[in-house]
Amino acid sequence: MSAATLQESLTTDRLAVRSWRPPIILGVLALFAIVVFGILGPGGNATFRLSQDGDAWQVPNLVVPAQGFGWFAALICAALAVQAYLQTKNVGRPAKWVTMTFTVVFVIGLLVWIIGGTKTQNITVVGLFTGAMLITTPLVFGSLSGVLCERSGVVNIAIEGQLLAGAFTAALVSSMTGNAFAGLFAAALAGVLVSFLLAVFSIKYVVNQIIVGVVLNVLVSGLTGFLFEKIMKTKVNGATIFNQPAHLPDLPIPLLSEIPVLGPTFFRQSILGYLMIVLVIAIWFGLFRTRWGLRVRAVGEHPKAADTVGINVNRTRFLNVLAGGAVAGIGGAYFTLVAVSSFSKDMTGGLGFIALAALIFGRWNPIGAALAALLFGVAGNLQSILSLAGTPIDGQFLAMLPYALTILAVSGFVGKSRAPAADGEPYVKG
Amino acid sequence: MKRVDLVKLELKGITKSFGALVANDHIDLVVESGEIHSLLGENGAGKSTLMNVLYGLYQPTAGEILIDDKPVKFSGPSDAMAAGIGMVHQHFMLVPVFTVAENVALGGESTTFGGVLDLEATRKKIRDISARYGFAVDPDALVEDLPVGVQQRVEIIKALVRNARILILDEPTAVLTPQETDELMDIMGQLKASGTSIVFISHKLREVKAVSDRITVIRRGKVVGTADPGASTTELAAMMVGRSVSLTLNKADAQPGEETFKVTNLIVSNDAGQRLVNDVTFSVAQGEILAVAGVQGNGQTELTEAVLGLHKHVQGSITLDGKQLLGLGVRQVLRAGVGFVPEDRQVDGLVESFSIAENLILDLYDKKEFSRGGTLNRAAIAKNAEAKVAEFDVRTQSAQDHVGTLSGGNQQKVVLARELARPLKLFIASQPTRGVDVGSIEFLHKRIVAERDVGTPVIIVSTELDEVLELADRIAVLYAGKLMGIVPGKSSRELLGLMMAGLTADDAAAQLAAAGAPVVRDPSTEEGEPA
Ligand SMILES: Nc1ncnc2c1ncn2[C@@H]1O[C@H](COP(=O)(O)OP(=O)(O)OP(=O)(O)O)[C@@H](O)[C@H]1O
Ligand SMILES: [Mg+2]
Numbered sequence: 001m002s003a004a005t006l007q008e009s010l011t012t013d014r015l016a017v018r019s020w021r022p023p024i025i026l027g028v029l030a031l032f033a034i035v036v037f038g039i040l041g042p043g044g045n046a047t048f049r050l051s052q053d054g055d056a057w058q059v060p061n062l063v064v065p066a067q068g069f070g071w072f073a074a075l076i077c078a079a080l081a082v083q084a085y086l087q088t089k090n091v092g093r094p095a096k097w098v099t100m101t102f103t104v105v106f107v108i109g110l111l112v113w114i115i116g117g118t119k120t121q122n123i124t125v126v127g128l129f130t131g132a133m134l135i136t137t138p139l140v141f142g143s144l145s146g147v148l149c150e151r152s153g154v155v156n157i158a159i160e161g162q163l164l165a166g167a168f169t170a171a172l173v174s175s176m177t178g179n180a181f182a183g184l185f186a187a188a189l190a191g192v193l194v195s196f197l198l199a200v201f202s203i204k205y206v207v208n209q210i211i212v213g214v215v216l217n218v219l220v221s222g223l224t225g226f227l228f229e230k231i232m233k234t235k236v237n238g239a240t241i242f243n244q245p246a247h248l249p250d251l252p253i254p255l256l257s258e259i260p261v262l263g264p265t266f267f268r269q270s271i272l273g274y275l276m277i278v279l280v281i282a283i284w285f286g287l288f289r290t291r292w293g294l295r296v297r298a299v300g301e302h303p304k305a306a307d308t309v310g311i312n313v314n315r316t317r318f319l320n321v322l323a324g325g326a327v328a329g330i331g332g333a334y335f336t337l338v339a340v341s342s343f344s345k346d347m348t349g350g351l352g353f354i355a356l357a358a359l360i361f362g363r364w365n366p367i368g369a370a371l372a373a374l375l376f377g378v379a380g381n382l383q384s385i386l387s388l389a390g391t392p393i394d395g396q397f398l399a400m401l402p403y404a405l406t407i408l409a410v411s412g413f414v415g416k417s418r419a420p421a422a423d424g425e426p427y428v429k430g
Numbered sequence: 431m432k433r434v435d436l437v438k439l440e441l442k443g444i445t446k447s448f449g450a451l452v453a454n455d456h457i458d459l460v461v462e463s464g465e466i467h468s469l470l471g472e473n474g475a476g477k478s479t480l481m482n483v484l485y486g487l488y489q490p491t492a493g494e495i496l497i498d499d500k501p502v503k504f505s506g507p508s509d510a511m512a513a514g515i516g517m518v519h520q521h522f523m524l525v526p527v528f529t530v531a532e533n534v535a536l537g538g539e540s541t542t543f544g545g546v547l548d549l550e551a552t553r554k555k556i557r558d559i560s561a562r563y564g565f566a567v568d569p570d571a572l573v574e575d576l577p578v579g580v581q582q583r584v585e586i587i588k589a590l591v592r593n594a595r596i597l598i599l600d601e602p603t604a605v606l607t608p609q610e611t612d613e614l615m616d617i618m619g620q621l622k623a624s625g626t627s628i629v630f631i632s633h634k635l636r637e638v639k640a641v642s643d644r645i646t647v648i649r650r651g652k653v654v655g656t657a658d659p660g661a662s663t664t665e666l667a668a669m670m671v672g673r674s675v676s677l678t679l680n681k682a683d684a685q686p687g688e689e690t691f692k693v694t695n696l697i698v699s700n701d702a703g704q705r706l707v708n709d710v711t712f713s714v715a716q717g718e719i720l721a722v723a724g725v726q727g728n729g730q731t732e733l734t735e736a737v738l739g740l741h742k743h744v745q746g747s748i749t750l751d752g753k754q755l756l757g758l759g760v761r762q763v764l765r766a767g768v769g770f771v772p773e774d775r776q777v778d779g780l781v782e783s784f785s786i787a788e789n790l791i792l793d794l795y796d797k798k799e800f801s802r803g804g805t806l807n808r809a810a811i812a813k814n815a816e817a818k819v820a821e822f823d824v825r826t827q828s829a830q831d832h833v834g835t836l837s838g839g840n841q842q843k844v845v846l847a848r849e850l851a852r853p854l855k856l857f858i859a860s861q862p863t864r865g866v867d868v869g870s871i872e873f874l875h876k877r878i879v880a881e882r883d884v885g886t887p888v889i890i891v892s893t894e895l896d897e898v899l900e901l902a903d904r905i906a907v908l909y910a911g912k913l914m915g916i917v918p919g920k921s922s923r924e925l926l927g928l929m930m931a932g933l934t935a936d937d938a939a940a941q942l943a944a945a946g947a948p949v950v951r952d953p954s955t956e957e958g959e960p961a
Pocket of ligand 2: 477478479520600837838
């Protein structure tokens with residue numbers, strides 16, 4: 001009996017497994033849109049500024065009447081909700097395009113409503129994105145570290161510690177040598193060192209990986225804090241010479257950097273910004289197109305199967321964890337060699353944990369994780385811009401949204417997000 | 431494809447100990463080139479251990495391996511593979527989220543420059559081998575979507591791609607349907623014809639007799655002798671177990687009482703709305719065994735899941751003693767007096783990292799005798815474990831060992847021992863003797879009949895026709911989720927075969943009558959065969 005013929009002989013009755021949840025959720029959201037975007041919508045225009053003053057190409061501002069657009073978006077949402085209801089009633093579930101279009105229209109409506117509600121009623125889109133990169137860049141490095149570790153089956157909670165160790169070491173070495181690249185190199189080493197501890201304890205001594213990770217974070221925070229007080233705050237001739245790192249210069253790419261919005265966001269960065277893009281692509285390619293990646297993924301999914309075809313499971317994991325440490329260490333260097341002028345205590349501020357969220361939201365895929373990091377970066381920056389501009393909704397609430405999304409993603413609501421099957425499980429040979 | 435060189439394999443004095451336990455004790459074994467050599471032995475006799483030593487997964491405590499009379503040393507599976515040894519493990523070693531091609535490539539990848547995978551080369555090899563042996567395997571299918579029979583072919587392809595000249599098959603037929611088993615036997619014949627030697631492990635004596643050139647019997651880690659494939663199943667069984675085994679169960683006729691378990695118009699659907707169980711109605715009386723037969727994947731699993739409260743989309747009614755079970759959680763169903771042996775013991779039945787003693791009280795831990803005020807009574811638990819281990823003949827050093835270190839068949843015994851321990855109002859077992867040796871099957875079957883005889887309604891779900899015929903008082907056949915009918919336990923194999931292929935009981939009987947074939951089994955012509 002082949003599976004195909006059996007499949008065909010089964011009776012199908014979609015209506016028996018119909019779920020009313022999607023149309024109800026869409027209905028409630030549409031109602032919200034009608035009331036908030038439409039009826040209570042702000043008067044005047046919402047202006048999106050697409051160019052900065054110094055740009056070679058000046059793109060005209062995008063101006064939308066806030067309330068009018070609000071009504072427009074709300075009605076489309078309502079129509080889609082009705083469509084979802086009808087589809088659920090007749091064929092058991094709404095079509096994918098319906099929920100996708102709904103999401104996009106709703107988000108745009110929300111954005112227009114928020115901006116229309118601010119005092120100035122305008123927002124610089126370029127500023128939104130370039131500011132976002134300050135958060136996104138370390139997030140991407142952090143989540144790539146997570147990808148490397150977790151794809152091989154080691155949970156890396158120590159990303160935060162690796163970032164912080166990188167930030168500190170980069171600042172110190174760059175200050176002492178006056179060479180930013182020396183700082184960058186030292187930061188990678190510092191990340192590797194943290195990873196080495198993680199690898200030794202979780203792989204060799206089979207200590208619970210989460211616990212090792214948490215302990216490492218506390219250790220790095222304490223150690224950098226201590227050294228910060230003892231070394232960096234020491235003044236020599238009235239200056240804190242150990243906390244004045246040389247910075248990595250911006251390297252704008254000719255022509256590309258002049259593209260509106262995209263140019264300033266992606267092509268006017270320091271070497272780290274370009275390295276980030278290269279790493280995302282390289283790690284993606286490596287994982288899914290090379291022998292190395294196939295083995296790494298096998299080790300993370302089914303270590304015993306990998307073992308039976310002669311792959312050294314624990315060595316693969318060890319090397320991947322070390323590589324992850326180097327990547328996160330470099331990400332940490334971004335804080336002190338690019339983003340701000342000097343090191344301060346616990347300056348990573350939990351971004352390492354948000355990198356973990358980006359990793360999960362991006363489904364353990366380098367490109368997905370990078371996009372998630374971009375989303376988190378934009379949301380985080382939007383929140384700070386808006387709280388300056390005075391919004392109708394609380395900035396803290398907006399700041400929470402990406403993480404609410406992550407929880408939904410993890411709980412399987414926004415599509416399935418599945419960790420590598422052997423993630424977090426030590427491999428002990430039988 | 432290049433010609434496979436003939437090769438002779440010899441194991442000399444192989445000893446493997448796990449702590450104080452000697453799993454293999456000076457085992458000598460010679461596999462001549464191009465022969466099918468079967469290993470027979472009870473659960474825990476040390477067959478899998480020996481094969482893991484041969485495949486380089488375990489290092490022998492003593493002894494040596496010779497290939498073509500030259501001693502070799504395997505520090506890992508890659509050495510064994512390089513020497514031409516391939517193994518299909520008892521529990522498959524495939525990455526579920528990889529495609530067939532990725533699984534086959536893993537560890538021996540073809541690459542272009544810079545380590546970039548060349549899966550096209552692997553696909554081509556898969557297609558070549560598939561064409562040669564008549565496998566229908568799609569290189570781009572995800573392994574998790576494939577039926578077990580096809581997954582096993584992927585394992586065989588993995589070995590063949592590496593030019594295996596000696597192929598180890600560890601209980602390959604335990605998870606196969608009868609048709610798939612026949613196909614595997616054909617494949618083994620072809621492999622042998624092309625010069626590959628095969629080491630074959632199975633508890634099904636009929637299969638062993640059918641394919642083997644030679645049989646070696648192992649008992650408690652030692653070789654107890656070799657047997658000729660012409661030997662009778664009774665002789666083989668006696669040699670394995672060390673006593674005479676009765677291969678047919680002489681059970682008294684059922685004394686059915688009140689029908690206390692009723693399933694009415696049961697529909698179980700998957701997320702896509704396909705009806706995996708479609709409008710099934712039946713009932714089971716106290717003191718009778720109803721066997722649910724059918725080719726794997728025709729709704730048996732979903733039927734038992736629905737009773738247990740493990741399935742999401744269920745309509746209809748399931749009552750036990752007049753009490754509705756539908757809508758209850760698993761725990762409440764178990765509390766209502768249902769004993770359950772799941773199809774896959776490793777996933778649902780056991781906690782591998784718990785001891786045998788703890789596994790034996792998994793669903794009884796809050797009973798008075800085992801715990802008081804939230805603390806477990808260690809002594810009582812240990813005593814219970816000793817008794818069960820002895821009764822069910824679980825081969826282990828100590829009841830405090832982790833269940834994960836038990837051999838496959840012994841794990842199965844632990845599940846049955848636990849589920850049969852408490853007073854039951856209904857007993858459901860899926861594949862109750864999967865991977866269990868003939869001696870233990872005899873015992874477990876008797877134990878299940880004893881459960882019937884104290885008046886418990888019993889449902890046995892099995893894809894083994896032998897087992898169904900052995901145990902059943904009545905037989906229900908499922909096909910594509912529908913009930914083809916319920917027939918008496920004495921029905922003929924032909925009748926059941928037709929029903930399993932999708933004919934209703936009446937149609938099947940009519941067809942047999944027209945052909946002059948029997949509808950009822952004639953016990954005098956039946957050869958005693960173990961399930
Ligand atoms: N990793 C291990 N650690 C400790 N004991 C083990 C381990 N693996 C196997 N054993 C023990 O070695 C003995 C032989 O086990 P093995 O799996 O080889 O049996 P088997 O002949 O394959 O049985 P079955 O037919 O049930 O599969 C058993 O007593 C088992 O409990
Ligand atoms: Mg075994």
